[in-house]
Amino acid sequence: MNRFFALLLFIPLFTQAQFKITVSRTKDPVYFRGTLFDEKNYLAKDTVRGTLLTSKTPIKGGIYYLQFAPSKERIYFNIENNDKFALTFSGPAYVASAHSSDPKNEVFLNYQRLEKSFSVIDSLYQVEIARGRKFKFAEKAAFFQSKTAALVAFRKKALATLPPSSTLALYFKSLNTLDESVPSRTDYAARSKFFSRIPFSDGKLLFTPVFRSLLVEYLSYYPLQADSIRVGVEKAMSKIDCGAKSYPFVFDYFSSVMKNRNIVGNTEGYAWFLTKYGVGNACGAFTAAQKKAFKEEAEKLSALKSNAVAANIVLKDTAGATQDLHKFASENDYTLLMFYAPTCDHCQKEVPEIDSTTSVISRIMNLKIGRFAVCNDPGVSRAVWLDFISKYRVNTNVLHVDLPANSPLRSTYDAFSNPTFYLLNRKGEIVAKKISPTTLRKYFAGLQSSRPNVP
Template identity: 20%
Template sequence: MRKLFVILIAALLGPLYAVAQGYQITVKLKNYTSGKFFLAHYMGRTTYLADSADVSTTGDAVLKGKEKLLPGIYLLVLPGKQQYIETLIDRQQVFSVSIDTADLVNKTVYKGSPDNDLFLGYNKFLFQQESLSRSIQTQLQTAKSAADSAKVLPLQKELGKKIEHFRNDFITQHPGTILSTIFLAMKEPEVPQPPAGADSSFAWRYFKSHYWDQVDLNSDRLVRTPILEGKLKKYFTQLVVANPDSIMVDCDEVIARTRKSKEAFKFVLWWLTYNYESSPYMGMDAVFVHLVEKYYVPGEAFWLSNEQLNKIVDRAYTIAPNLIGKQAAPLEFKDSSNNMLSLYKTPAKYTILVFWDPTCGHCKTELPRLDSAYRASWKRKGVTMVGVKTEGTREEWLQFINEHHLSGWVHGSDPQAATNYRRLYDVYSTPMIYLLDDKKKIVAKKLGVEQLQEFLDRDMARSEAQKH
């Protein structure tokens, strides 16, 4: 899992620069006569190094390159990496900046960068609101009751309105600038009064359907800012129905909005791919497989090398056979007496299939807990426990079974890996647990004892309801 993330993030960063005529940022530092000056950029909410330069004895540093930087919010990081100022990069990429560490807001001066003059004006405005902001935080921290906290709400609203008015006025006065693009993306839809007869979901549906209206996904401007990742995270965690099929539809719709911007397409597809490949929630791997099959396999991930692409596709094809709703792969193994057994010839209303290792610390904890739940509840509900050894010696395997009295289980091993179970069941760690129905269809996986209990109770209640 970690290895795939490294591949994805390395590919995402790719070349830092867009083809054009280059950039040059000349920096003048007060009270510095040596050290290293750094230029970093956001990629989502994380920052990465873009360039660096030595500081001369006169406090000067020059950052330059032959190709233009991609637009976004960059960080000018002072020697020692303890202080920085944010700066905007857009079309004008040859400019100078004078920085005085005594006051990074009021004593910073740009020359040749109208975008940063405007950005500096915004930062000065925020600085002016600092005393009110600190007062609000202090009152909230010292509040002794809900009533005390409620008294602070008018101040919070006042501050929020001030900032909102500044941004709205800025958008009106400076349309088309990168800062206006950022401010527009930060806005959220204002839900109108519901029409007569509207149901209770009107506000949610309106907010969701208009969520991306003012987010510019047709250009590269938001990729190297924290804004886009924040918008994606909120949308897919708070607004999208937590169902793989619904998520796939929304993924495709958001990706479709990025088609005019290679960088936006690249970032959004990467974020969704990583988010759902590494999701801790059951069933979300289906979204990962969908993304790979729809965008990676046809060759749309243009930034990947063949080796990187193959690893991502291979990962998806490993997961694909054991998605929830799929028929479990045939599995034959030898029991503790060396008799051949078959998963499909082991009848059960439910089968809990556990791939485990007698030397694995987590298995030593979880298998006895699984067995306790099986004896206390699951057995009388028609559950059959099937355990398959993945590592360890035969002696270690049998000793664990005997010591923990796992006599009610069907135990097996495939020492020659003839069934290729590791690939078919994506057994990359242990214990790996699957819940199968009476037709051996996968209905749940990677669940602990409590989650299995809840799932079985819920599924059985639903089956009973359907009978009546």
């Protein structure tokens, strides 16, 4: 066999081994990576050059991969302490032609080939998403049923031959847990069963591509309410060693979850999370400076109290006239306060979407809902600002005002990211914070169910 590429991985006998890679006759540039939660690496993103790659960086057993340029094709493999094995390739289609001298990685290569054989299903799914189709959990499970059944069967058979302590066995078990799960926010027994099967206590789980997916799937069993999500977060965090390397990764992920604008009550939930798991971490996961930043952010969020009168905004509009938020709010049943940037990609999508949602709610509930839109993009030209308003047709019962650079209002409303939305009542009181089109609909749906004759 004419092997144009041969790779030898040698793992010296250390508790957390370092690695040495010998390469001969490489055709394409090759990159060595570790698969970690949030795509962050303890290993350097090393390029395999010449015939030898060495590193003093300690590694832990996990799933790693080679990426070939320019095709970006990846070969995944499992390294455990004390491993020594070879990977060889006999053609330019690396996954198709790869073989390993290590039995568990030969199984892994066969698994990757099976995965690749179902790529047409993945492509069809992406086409449906691009067309705007929305999949419920059960619908997505049905779409991938043939692929899922084949992969689960392969993994179950493979687990009978793999070393139980190997990361690959852990990875296959975790994938089966995911594939056998169909989240339901009312099926508490299924939620509990799923959680009991997640091996959070095994530190190797962090070094697999599935760690984040497990957390996402678990939280998908909870309603999009901060108090509900909080229950799931607390249960998951109770299984994470607060001094372990995985802790900051999990903290970052749950931070993004708790401040998601699609979760009702997200500001209160996020402030609680920062205080308990950031400021309150006693295991040395964060520096004093980080804890100080968490505390300041939590205090700032707590100052945005529901049913408190919003800080007034008096600024110039596009015509140079002075506009007053409180006066504008008093003239409407509700006012959507929007901080946006004309140059922001998210704003170009979400501002028209929430504006359209507001129009639908106004019509259905016979409400007058105004929009007080703050240009939160210091230095943007008036031409770009006006072009945004015209292009995205944000002009129904709306005032557009310009927020000067270094305005204290940016801090008052925690409007350091765009877009940011609040809902005010006629009295100028904040009734909903850091909302999205989804949570705006939920607010008025709840209002309508509790007061059928609104307004």
